[in-house]
Amino acid sequence: MRLLIVDDHSVVRSGMAMLLNGKHGIEVVGEAADGDEGIAKAMELKPDVVLMDLNMPHGKDGLTATAELKKLEPNVQILILTMHDDDEYLFRAIHAGAAGYILKSAPHDELVSAIQSVAAGNAYLYPTATKRLMSEYLDRMKKGEAGGTFETLSDREKEILSWTAKGYSNKEIAEHLVISVKTVESHKANLMEKLGIKTRPDLVKYALKKGLLNFE
Structure with missing residues (x-):
């Protein structure tokens, strides 16, 4: 699967590329430093999955870039990679069109699984978020x-x-x-x-x- 990495930190981009490229059927086809560049690269390179940082201080942020890219390329799958373990960001990401949401602190194997999941057309939420949302939802249903x-x-x-x-x-x-x-x-x-x-x-x-x- 073809992967584009969008993150404002060059060290993070390079590290992700080294970890993922050529492994688990993943080919890292490009990198971008902000949302504007991410959209342009996605239009040019046609990746299957975009690994998108949420907060990028320069250019478009991850949420804005996700929403715009999904309008331009509806078939691209976008996986949000963030440090924010927050329900509000999670729902805004889904509303913007992201197929998944995973924390930067997640183990390597979990990140690979998330990329593979969204590439296959499935949604992905990191396990603790899924458990928390389901627990709260069921609690409200019971009450x-x-x-x-x-x-x-x-x-x-x-x-x-x-x-x-x-x-x-x-x-x-x-x-x-x-x-x-x-x-x-x-x-x-x-x-x-x-x-x-x-x-x-x-x-x-x-x-x-x-x-x-x-x-x-």
Whole structure:
């Protein structure tokens, strides 16, 4: 499988290339230092998998580059490689079109398995994330959804629930919906009260269950 490595640290890129190239059926066809270069290289080299860093201070970051690249090359599989063990980043990566999400601290064998998995058209989440998300989801199912139900939300509240779960800030939501930040905050407080949800991670899980993240 053809692999492109996108990371702003040259040492990381070189190390990954040395570890992976010519092994496990992987051919490293190129490297890029930021999202803009990553998109250009992907368009030129046509890799099967792009190993994409999440945070790159220069040019486009990994999330923006992932979303743009998936529009240009829908068949390329993008595996996010990051130090962030964070649900919000995870869901934003999936929403952007990433096929997988793995930590930089993962063992070499796990990284290879993740690359092979997304290359085969499967999704990949690092094991602790999968276990945590499933545990929290099952816990909510057992408890039932406290408070009101989804049907009690207004159309605007449903919109804001979806945008919030995708990781957008109040300001970004306000700009998109052409309303004030204060209005967004008010709707968000109302919908969380109706649903009996107190934290953002729980809100993300609820939105996932209701199919509001629109991953495609």
